[in-house]
Amino acid sequence: MAEVVLEKINKTYENGFHAVIDLDLEIADGEFLVLVGPSGCGKTTALRMVAGLEDISSGTMRIGSRVVNTLSPKDRDIAMVFQSYALYPHMSVADNIAYGLKIRKMSKEEIQRRVKRAADMLELGPLLDRKPKQLSGGQRQRVAMGRAIVRQPQVFLMDEPLSNLDAKLRVQMRAEIAQLQRDLAVTTVYVTHDQIEAMTMGDRVAVMKAGLLQQVGQPQYIYDNPDNLFVAGFIGSPPMNMALAVLEREGADGLAVLVGSARLVLAASVAVARPGLAAYIGRDVAIGVRSEDMEDARLVPGAPADARLRAQVNLTEALGSEIVVHFEIDARRVVTEDTRLLEKHTGAAEAVHHDTGTRFVASFAPRSPVKPRDQIEVVVDTERLHFFDPKTGVAIRG
Amino acid sequence: MADRKSSAVYLGSARGSWLRQVGWRHLIGVVALFFALFPVVFVLSAALNPLGTLSSTELIPTGASLENFRRLFAETRFATWFGNTLLIGMTAAISSMFISACAAFAFSRYRFIGRRAGLMSLLLVQMFPQNLAVVALYLMFTSITDYYPAVGFNTPWGLILLYLGAALSVNTWLMKGFFDTIPRELDESAKVDGATHSQIFFGIILPLVVPILAVTGLIGFITAVNEFILANVFLTDSGSKTLAVGLYGLVAGERNNNFGIFCAGSVLTAIPTVALFQYLQRYIVGGLTAGAVKG
Numbered sequence: 001m002a003e004v005v006l007e008k009i010n011k012t013y014e015n016g017f018h019a020v021i022d023l024d025l026e027i028a029d030g031e032f033l034v035l036v037g038p039s040g041c042g043k044t045t046a047l048r049m050v051a052g053l054e055d056i057s058s059g060t061m062r063i064g065s066r067v068v069n070t071l072s073p074k075d076r077d078i079a080m081v082f083q084s085y086a087l088y089p090h091m092s093v094a095d096n097i098a099y100g101l102k103i104r105k106m107s108k109e110e111i112q113r114r115v116k117r118a119a120d121m122l123e124l125g126p127l128l129d130r131k132p133k134q135l136s137g138g139q140r141q142r143v144a145m146g147r148a149i150v151r152q153p154q155v156f157l158m159d160e161p162l163s164n165l166d167a168k169l170r171v172q173m174r175a176e177i178a179q180l181q182r183d184l185a186v187t188t189v190y191v192t193h194d195q196i197e198a199m200t201m202g203d204r205v206a207v208m209k210a211g212l213l214q215q216v217g218q219p220q221y222i223y224d225n226p227d228n229l230f231v232a233g234f235i236g237s238p239p240m241n242m243a244l245a246v247l248e249r250e251g252a253d254g255l256a257v258l259v260g261s262a263r264l265v266l267a268a269s270v271a272v273a274r275p276g277l278a279a280y281i282g283r284d285v286a287i288g289v290r291s292e293d294m295e296d297a298r299l300v301p302g303a304p305a306d307a308r309l310r311a312q313v314n315l316t317e318a319l320g321s322e323i324v325v326h327f328e329i330d331a332r333r334v335v336t337e338d339t340r341l342l343e344k345h346t347g348a349a350e351a352v353h354h355d356t357g358t359r360f361v362a363s364f365a366p367r368s369p370v371k372p373r374d375q376i377e378v379v380v381d382t383e384r385l386h387f388f389d390p391k392t393g394v395a396i397r398g
Numbered sequence: 399m400a401d402r403k404s405s406a407v408y409l410g411s412a413r414g415s416w417l418r419q420v421g422w423r424h425l426i427g428v429v430a431l432f433f434a435l436f437p438v439v440f441v442l443s444a445a446l447n448p449l450g451t452l453s454s455t456e457l458i459p460t461g462a463s464l465e466n467f468r469r470l471f472a473e474t475r476f477a478t479w480f481g482n483t484l485l486i487g488m489t490a491a492i493s494s495m496f497i498s499a500c501a502a503f504a505f506s507r508y509r510f511i512g513r514r515a516g517l518m519s520l521l522l523v524q525m526f527p528q529n530l531a532v533v534a535l536y537l538m539f540t541s542i543t544d545y546y547p548a549v550g551f552n553t554p555w556g557l558i559l560l561y562l563g564a565a566l567s568v569n570t571w572l573m574k575g576f577f578d579t580i581p582r583e584l585d586e587s588a589k590v591d592g593a594t595h596s597q598i599f600f601g602i603i604l605p606l607v608v609p610i611l612a613v614t615g616l617i618g619f620i621t622a623v624n625e626f627i628l629a630n631v632f633l634t635d636s637g638s639k640t641l642a643v644g645l646y647g648l649v650a651g652e653r654n655n656n657f658g659i660f661c662a663g664s665v666l667t668a669i670p671t672v673a674l675f676q677y678l679q680r681y682i683v684g685g686l687t688a689g690a691v692k693g
Contacts, residue, residue: 051586051590052590053586053589053590072589073586073589073590073592074589074590074591074592074593074594078590079590079591080586080587080590082583082586082587083583084581084583086581086583086584086586086587088584088587088588088602089606090605090606099588099591099593100590100591100592103591103592103593103597104592147587147591151591
């Protein structure tokens with residue numbers, strides 16, 4: 001087992017495309033790091049460079065104590081799980097799992113012992129004689145995992161291993177892979193475009209955009225403290241709601257934001273925690289609100305009037321444990337490169353925008369009587385508001 | 399109830415249109431079958447016809463005997479020709495299959511300087527009509543025979559060399575197309591598993607391209623067995639001839655009446671090709687890569 005260190009790693013293709021830019025990452029021994037980002041963000045390229053399947057244009061890559069820049073994949077002591085599984089179709093499951101060991105000229109008994117152990121771990125025992133085409137998607141996925149763990153490598157590399165599975169199986173395999181990784185304690189780099197996988201599986205998450213690393217940290221920390229609009233919009237489902245607002249002074253040293261026609265007075269703790277906000281008084285800021293930080297005003301009788309947004313409900317989705325409410329407020333929309341990219345990622349770019357205001361999504365308690373086309377008031381937890389520079393998208397903090 | 403039954407099962411109602419719906423297919427089938435089988439039956443019949451002339455041959459011979467076969471072995475060097483043909487055909491087919499597979503693997507999997515140029519020049523060489531090169535080849539091999547008689551005229555090796563060159567480009571293109579359909583992830587996965595280039599080629603890729611190997615092998619064999627022009631120029635010695643050249647010699651003269659023997663030889667010549675096709679047929683099936691990646 002070993003740590004993986006990327007120092008100023010760059011990848012420039014022959015056609016001039018700069019896929020990965022100055023990537024710095026330190027993945028601790030035994031850690032599960034998830035690389036996440038929209039398609040084309042360079043995450044798979046980064047993973048393939050760790051694997052040795054892609055040349056490194058510049059920078060230093062270390063696995064354990066060795067610099068591996070010029071080492072071929074077989075000398076890096078890694079195992080990779082491919083998105084398409086890449087099982088050898090002419091070999092049985094047992095041979096597929098054993099292939100890497102046979103290549104390394106391991107003794108027959110040892111191979112048999114290891115294959116059996118891996119098969120037991122993954123419940124592949126009864127399938128060992130089958131060919132890949134006789135397996136279901138989940139079983140193939142397991143064989144691919146088996147092929148990786150049987151080698152007992154220093155590092156696991158996984159390239160969107162769950163994206164070919166149906167939703168239910170994905171949830172199950174997600175838990176299984178996370179469990180397996182914890183049991184084996186092998187350093188793992190896991191690439192996905194699915195932020196739910198990133199949140200649920202990783203010890204740490206690294207968010208990438210257009211070849212640039214945006215933020216690295218524990219999933220909950222990133223969720224609560226996104227460094228910029230992109231991370232805020234990418235991590236979390238539903239994504240963080242954003243609107244343009246004007247920051248104003250409230251009283252002697254208080255702050256308030258004008259969100260469309262509504263005025264939200266910020267708690268004193270907000271200004272204390274973010275001294276940087278003072279510079280934005282009288283100017284536009286982008287505010288962000290998580291869906292769970294809003295509630296139907298009818299359920300919070302004591303809520304102050306200066307913490308409410310007036311909203312026009314478009315759609316409600318009752319999930320049992322909560323009601324997801326899509327509504328519109330009369331604030332201006334935040335439009336930056338990041339929000340455009342995010343819309344493209346979620347497919348919202350194709351949706352028709354016939355609204356003039358800003359769409360928010362909130363999750364209300366299930367006892368809320370909210371109905372589509374209602375005019376309602378929404379209480380916002382102003383202590384949990386996020387603030388970003390509307391031009392650069394950077395979070396306003398210190 | 400009764401009405402419905404009768405309308406559903408009575409074939410009588412369809413009788414008038416039987417010819418229009420099904421019959422014409424049978425008619426075409428019968429015509430095609432006759433068209434295809436006529437030459438075969440004619441040759442078979444001539445081979446069994448003891449009179450051995452073209453004019454006396456009928457579809458159903460009057461007196462069948464194996465006299466032609468006896469004379470074929472007794473009076474000609476048929477067995478030698480047969481051996482020569484098998485040697486040349488098999489060697490040319492297997493070597494060209496292997497060499498082309500190597501080339502196709504490189505062209506399909508690696509990126510190197512001259513890759514495009516190489517592919518293009520293979521295609522261009524392929525377009526040049528081979529028979530026009532006979533004179534040049536003859537001159538070349540005249541010199542080669544002087545210096546290296548072992549691969550010169552009247553040896554199987556010189557001819558095999560030529561057949562290899564002729565088949566290489568088309569086989570390489572054919573195979574490259576097939577190699578391209580094998581997912582690259584398989585190579586990469588094997589690479590991560592620790593396999594070398596040759597281990598990937600022999601262990602992973604070759605087993606998956608068996609259908610195209612079988613096709614090119616078969617085509618190579620048939621071409622080598624049937625090829626006449628080059629073989630006729632290169633193999634003049636009676637002991638080095640192939641079947642195509644040797645059998646032609648039987649009927650080439652103006653007043654020969656060896657037609658029966660010629661046909662007997664032709665029938666025997668067809669046997670290895672048919673046998674090889676029967677054997678390879680089971681490999682020429684698609685879908686071998688099913689299950690490799692999500693499909």
